[in-house]
Amino acid sequence: MYPTAKKCVIWAxxxxxxxxxxxxxxxxxxxxxxxRMGANAQVGTAVLTTVLNGLRWSLFPTGAALIGAAVVIQALSSDSAASRDGSGPARRES
Structure with missing residues (x-):
């Protein structure tokens, strides 16, 4: 596996x-x-709720995007390696 694609999968x-x-x-x-904070912590809990909701809404889509990036990186790196070696599919010359 290409190193950059591997890092993307690990992060995902x-x-x-x-x-x-x-x-x-x-x-x-x-x-x-x-x-623990009591009734006077309404502002702090509102900020905490916003941060936690942001995390919940962003972690899974970011992980999915990294998986997609790893697939694209791996596909493009294997195509470029095959074309450099000459073992890839024959290209048509126009």
Whole structure:
């Protein structure tokens, strides 16, 4: 596997795992912080909610985009390597 494509896949898997953990623990984390801070923490919990929602909405799509980028990088790197070696498909010359 091409090194850049491999890095994209590794980052995508990390984002998927982190996104799944964020989805599973967001409510628990929010409730823990809200209980500890009391009724006067409304501004802080509003900011926390915004940040956590942003994470939940961005981690999975970013991971999916990285997987797509890895596929494209791998496809283009193998095509260019095959054309350099001369083992690739014959090109038509116009």
């Amino acid at each position: 898997v990390c984002l998927f795992v982190f996104g799944a953990l964020a989805m599973a623990w967001t409510t628990d984390l929010y409730m823990l912080i809200a209980d």
